[in-house]
Structures are given as C-alpha cells and as structure tokens.
Amino acid sequence: MKQKSIRLLGFVVLGYLLALNLIGSGLVSSYITLVPSAGQVLRNKGISVQTFSVFTIVSTFASCGFVPTNENMMAFKHNSGLLLLVLPFVFLGNTLYPPFLRLVIWGLEKVTRRQEFGYIQRNFKDVGYDHMLSGVHCWLLVATVLGLNVMQMVLFCSMEWKSESVMEGLNSKYEKFVASLFQITNSRHSGESVFDLSSLSSAILVVFVVMMYLPPYTTYLPIREEKDQNESKKEKRSLMECLLFSQLSYLVIFIILICITERKSLRQDPLNFNVLSITLEVISAYGNVGFSMGYSCERQLKADGKCKDLWIGFSGKWSNKGKFILIIVMFFGRLKKFNMRGGKAWDLS
Incomplete structure (x- = not known):
C-alpha cells in the first residue's frame, strides 16, 4: 500500500504541475488576444503572445519572478484582468501549494474511491513528501x-492609496485595488x-x-510534532550545531559585507545606495523573491552624463564583489531548510 501510494502521489503531483501551467498559459494567451491594450504592449516590444504566456505563468508558479518585459508587470498595471489571472498562480505554486495539493487528493479519493488516496492523507509523513501536511x-x-x-x-x-507618485496613471478605484493586491501578494516569494x-x-x-x-509555510499557530518516546528531554548538540548561527545572523553578516564592498557608492550616491535598499535586495535574494528598488539617474547627487535612466535591478549597479556576495545569498536562501535549527546554542537570557 505504501509503495502504491507513493507512486500514485508522484503522478498526482506531475498532473497538478502540468495542468495548472497549461491552463494558466491558455488563460493568459486568450486574455492578451481578446484585449487590444494588452496585446499592443507585446507588439511594441516584439514579444510573442505564446512565449509571454507560457514564460510568465511558469515563472509565477515557480516563484521565479522573471517576466519577459524590461519593466516586469508595470506595463500591464492597467490590465486588471491579466493581473487577476496571474494572481492565483502565486499562491498555487508557493504558499498554498500544500493545502491545494491535499484538496486535489481529497477530491480524487471521493471520485475514484481508491484506498491509496486515503492512505496518503492519513500517513502524510510516511510518503516522504515534505509538501504533504496534515489537514489541521x-x-x-x-x-x-x-x-x-x-x-x-x-x-x-x-x-x-492617495499617493500620486505610486498610483500614477491608475484612474479607477478598481485598478488601484487590483494593482495593490497583486503587489502585496507577490511579496511572499514571487517578486x-x-x-x-x-x-x-x-x-x-x-x-x-x-x-x-x-x-513559505510559516503558520501563526504552528503544529508541534510529538517527540519520539525514546527521545531524551535534553537534546545533546554536536559541535557543529553549537557553531552555526541563526538565519537572521547570517543575513546581517551579508548586509554588512555588501555595505563594505559598496561603501564608495554609499558615500557618493546616497539616494540610490542606502542601507534600506541594500537590505531589501539581500532579503529578496534570500527569500528568492526578486523585488528590487531599481536604480534611477534622477536620484544621483552628482549627475553623470553617461547614465541612462532605464529600469534596472539595483544590484546591477553593484561592484563585482557585491554581486558575488548576493549570488551566495541566493544559494543560501535556497538551502536554508538545512540550517533552520542554527543559533540554538545562543542563550540571550
């Protein structure tokens, strides 16, 4: 039963991924074809509708944040329908993936009456898939x-809401609401x-x-798993566990290192280069989100005639040393699961 359930779960996950990406790509492609304003944006940029649809949905579902336009989704902020079509895939591929996967398995059990689906729901730990969580x-x-x-x-x-610089060009309350909802939803990893x-x-x-x-799976009331009866009350920590820092400690170290590598720009271009901008870029890389403050020639205190005011990620203006540290942060963010227990040796009492 266990082997059959694991094999069946693999097919369910594969079907879940394929079905959602195909459906999403089709919906986005249909919207762009039917709405002239959205199609005009792609024609002006020379981007194929099919390429944009597949690329955007896969990127959103995988929490990558890449969009085949220079200005991300800013070019479509008036197309509220397109934003609403893309929005569910931010949840389905990331923060709400476990609940929807469990919902799909529950629905398949009701339709097919196969015992394997019931086994997966009851023995979610035994199937060896970390994204399978309990119902509660x-x-x-x-x-x-x-x-x-x-x-x-x-x-x-x-x-x-009333900021002219932020809501510029959004004429109706509906457009403002949808754009705001899209922006805050993407802060949890899609970017x-x-x-x-x-x-x-x-x-x-x-x-x-x-x-x-x-x-992504942070809960306000986390479920505490029952400890094994054979496990002692006082856990013994290895030397490596005692030496490891917490996630936050490493991020502070990374931010300090980047402030050191970019200290010249912090002095000469403080409106673009400041600690908050660097912090947002580092945390965004750690969370694999992709948010960036960008870089603006208008914010330069000393005007540079060679500077072109194009939309560019803030890290694009960093030194090679700063970029290399940010690359390390990206890998660290992807592998953070293996160090979530770091910093336990610290006692701040």
Whole structure:
C-alpha cells in the first residue's frame, strides 16, 4: 500500500504541475488576444503572445519572478484582468501549494474511491513528501497566508492609496485595488511588481522585508510534532550545531559585507545606495523573491552624463564583489531548510 501510494502521489503531483501551467498559459494567451491594450504592449516590444504566456505563468508558479518585459508587470498595471489571472498562480505554486495539493487528493479519493488516496492523507509523513501536511496544518497555513495578506493590504492602501507618485496613471478605484493586491501578494516569494518600489514609503518596504524573510509555510499557530518516546528531554548538540548561527545572523553578516564592498557608492550616491535598499535586495535574494528598488539617474547627487535612466535591478549597479556576495545569498536562501535549527546554542537570557 505504501509503495502504491507513493507512486500514485508522484503522478498526482506531475498532473497538478502540468495542468495548472497549461491552463494558466491558455488563460493568459486568450486574455492578451481578446484585449487590444494588452496585446499592443507585446507588439511594441516584439514579444510573442505564446512565449509571454507560457514564460510568465511558469515563472509565477515557480516563484521565479522573471517576466519577459524590461519593466516586469508595470506595463500591464492597467490590465486588471491579466493581473487577476496571474494572481492565483502565486499562491498555487508557493504558499498554498500544500493545502491545494491535499484538496486535489481529497477530491480524487471521493471520485475514484481508491484506498491509496486515503492512505496518503492519513500517513502524510510516511510518503516522504515534505509538501504533504496534515489537514489541521493546511487550515492554519491558509489562515496565516490570508491574514498576512489582509494586514499588508490594509497598510499598503492606507499609506499609498492617495499617493500620486505610486498610483500614477491608475484612474479607477478598481485598478488601484487590483494593482495593490497583486503587489502585496507577490511579496511572499514571487517578486513580480506593478509599482516602482523606490516610490513606496519606508514603512511598506520594511513590511516587504519581513514578508520576504518568512518561509513559505510559516503558520501563526504552528503544529508541534510529538517527540519520539525514546527521545531524551535534553537534546545533546554536536559541535557543529553549537557553531552555526541563526538565519537572521547570517543575513546581517551579508548586509554588512555588501555595505563594505559598496561603501564608495554609499558615500557618493546616497539616494540610490542606502542601507534600506541594500537590505531589501539581500532579503529578496534570500527569500528568492526578486523585488528590487531599481536604480534611477534622477536620484544621483552628482549627475553623470553617461547614465541612462532605464529600469534596472539595483544590484546591477553593484561592484563585482557585491554581486558575488548576493549570488551566495541566493544559494543560501535556497538551502536554508538545512540550517533552520542554527543559533540554538545562543542563550540571550
């Protein structure tokens, strides 16, 4: 039964991935074909509708954040329908993947009556798939994700709703609401933007930093797994566990190192290069999000005649040493699961 269940789960996951990416690509392609304004953006850039549709949906579902336009999704901030089509895939491929996968398995059990599906739900730990969570854990995860989104939405709208620099060009309340919802939803790992982050208030940027730092399956009321009866109450730590720092400690070290490598730019170009911008870039790399403050020639204190005001990621203006450190942060963020217990040896009492 266990082997049959694991094999069946593999087919379910494969079907889940293929079906959602195919459906999403088809919906986006149909929207762009039917809505002239969205199609005109791609024609002006010389991008195929099919290429854009498949690339964007796969990137969003995989929490990559790549969009085949120079300005990310800013070119489509008036196309609220397109943003709403892309928005569910931010959840389905990341923070809400376990609940929807469990929902699919529950539905297949009701339709097919196969015992393997029931076995997977009851013995989710034994199948060896980390994304299979208990039913209670899934409900808590859904509540946490929705709660964090509501909190961000209220704060974002209260701070930026009447901002002319942020909401420039958005004429109706509906467009503002959809664009704001799309922006705050992407802060949890997908990293697609409809606003220039450099124009947002510092309070919002700090909230985004916190959201990017949180792992995708963070729950407000975490389920504590019961310890094995044979496990002793006092855990013995190895020398390596005592030497490891916490995730936050490593991020602070990375930020300090990048501030050292970019110290010249921090002095000469403080409006573009500041600690908050560097922090957001580092946490974004750690969370594999892709948010960036960008770089603007207009914010230079000493005008550079060679500078072209194009949309570019902030790290694109860093030195090679700073970029190399950021690459290390990206790998560290992908592998953070193997060091989540770091820093346990510290006693701050």
